Amino acid sequence: MNKIRVLIVDDSPFSQRLIKDALKESKYEVCGCAGTGSDGIRQYRELQPDLVTMDLTLPDMDGLECCRELLTIDPAGKIVVVSAMKDEAIINRGTAIGVKAFFQKPVKSEALLLGFEQIIVQQRNEAGQLHFLEYFIAAFTKNIIDMTGMDVLSVDHSTIQSVVSHGLGVIIGITGSQQGRIMLDVSMDVAQEFTKKLLRTDVVADEDVFNSISEFTNIIAGHSISEINNVLKAKEFEIRLTPPSIIIGESIAIINPKMTSNTVTAKTAIGSLHMNVGFVGGK
Amino acid sequence: MDVKVINPFIDAIMNIMPQLGFQNVVKGKLSVGEQFVDSKGITVLVGLTDQLRGNIAYNFTEATAMSIASKMMMGMPVATLDDLAQSAISELTNMVTGNAATRFEKDGLRVDISPPSLVVGENFKLKVSNAKFLVVEMIADSLIIELNIGIE
Numbered sequence: 001m002n003k004i005r006v007l008i009v010d011d012s013p014f015s016q017r018l019i020k021d022a023l024k025e026s027k028y029e030v031c032g033c034a035g036t037g038s039d040g041i042r043q044y045r046e047l048q049p050d051l052v053t054m055d056l057t058l059p060d061m062d063g064l065e066c067c068r069e070l071l072t073i074d075p076a077g078k079i080v081v082v083s084a085m086k087d088e089a090i091i092n093r094g095t096a097i098g099v100k101a102f103f104q105k106p107v108k109s110e111a112l113l114l115g116f117e118q119i120i121v122q123q124r125n126e127a128g129q130l131h132f133l134e135y136f137i138a139a140f141t142k143n144i145i146d147m148t149g150m151d152v153l154s155v156d157h158s159t160i161q162s163v164v165s166h167g168l169g170v171i172i173g174i175t176g177s178q179q180g181r182i183m184l185d186v187s188m189d190v191a192q193e194f195t196k197k198l199l200r201t202d203v204v205a206d207e208d209v210f211n212s213i214s215e216f217t218n219i220i221a222g223h224s225i226s227e228i229n230n231v232l233k234a235k236e237f238e239i240r241l242t243p244p245s246i247i248i249g250e251s252i253a254i255i256n257p258k259m260t261s262n263t264v265t266a267k268t269a270i271g272s273l274h275m276n277v278g279f280v281g282g283k
Numbered sequence: 284m285d286v287k288v289i290n291p292f293i294d295a296i297m298n299i300m301p302q303l304g305f306q307n308v309v310k311g312k313l314s315v316g317e318q319f320v321d322s323k324g325i326t327v328l329v330g331l332t333d334q335l336r337g338n339i340a341y342n343f344t345e346a347t348a349m350s351i352a353s354k355m356m357m358g359m360p361v362a363t364l365d366d367l368a369q370s371a372i373s374e375l376t377n378m379v380t381g382n383a384a385t386r387f388e389k390d391g392l393r394v395d396i397s398p399p400s401l402v403v404g405e406n407f408k409l410k411v412s413n414a415k416f417l418v419v420e421m422i423a424d425s426l427i428i429e430l431n432i433g434i435e
Contacts, residue, residue, distance in 0.1 A: 165404075171328060171330075171400055172330070173328075173329070173330030173332070173396075173397020173398065173400075174397060175330070175332060175395045175396060175397045175398075176395065179397065179398045180397075180398065181330075181397060181398065181400055183400075210410060211413075214410075240332050240333065240395060241330075241332060242330025242331055242332045242336065242337075242338065242395075242396075242397045243330065243332070243336050243337060243338060243412075243435060245328050245330070245338040245340070245409060245410060245411050245433075246409060246410035247402055247407060247408075247409050248319070248407060248408050248409070248410075249322075249404055249405075249406055249407025249408065250404075250407075251404055251405075252402055252403065252404035252407045253402070253403045253404060254400055254401070254402050255369055255373075255400070255401040255402075255403065256373070256398060256399070256400055256401070257366065257369055257370040257373050257401070258370075258398065259398065280398050
């Protein structure tokens, strides 16, 4: 396996040495050392490291300023601060810029390795979860078309923290190797019209609407998860679904404190359907 | 649905609430619900799957949810159900459901739980099961938590 490459930006040869020692015999390798901010930026462009450790006091610029410049070049850059100073103001300013973690000198090997590991795992999860969303979008649009015969006129997609329901929401929990939930949300009018299309009838009772929208959500979730489980293959990575629950009411907020979610809105001739998919530990 | 499924949830609340600083935790009314759970204002949904499948809706009034959140945060005043309080309440239901799941497992039933969804609003109702569901009130220092348990 290729080693994960680390660039050290620190003007003290002693500190560079300590960080190198901390990463010795690990899956990380130090690919470069820079003693100034401008040299750090030059080496970052040239080496494209996976991780950067940044000192805060550099001879030519402020370390956080250097972080900001690196993240302007590469917004996905993974930078940690390793500095003698570690106070709340530094952490808040650094976090706002996009610094991933903060370590105080002299940095301990275990702390640095654990911090790096968390950043790598988080990155892998985000990539995986974003990739999962594609399966949900595919199942969502395919089943609208297949089950109702209607066209999907457009598909929009946005990242949001909290969801406000339009009238009828169906929630299905996701558990197993990934934790999250899928929610289908429609206005009561759209729910009724959609159910008429699903059942190919002109009159539907409320009970039909609840059952149909709930089963429609279950089908989308089932298809998506089956595809994802096929990709994940190993049994220990399997994802499972909990049964649907239904929320009825307008302007109801659905909040999952630890979740980052994406809302996908599909426009059809009878109105919009909203699917929200969220996973714990994203972002 | 076997009425015995409520016992692990009751035991879980009896076990968890004192750890969070509640002194007197007792079981209140037990009843059977049909069709819908009427929300008291704050309802947290947690799904169950594997050998036991269903949904639990934890039902609180806003005032109760704020009092519980305040207690969980060691007496910090909670004037609105802000992010921190929401997170505390959802963590409470996660702890209780997780604890109940462990109890089911000891009885030979594997149960996997979903992350909690906190549902907040006025005049809404929920369906946790296609059939009847069990309703049990738990009272912790005079605060009422209503558990609605729908198992397939």
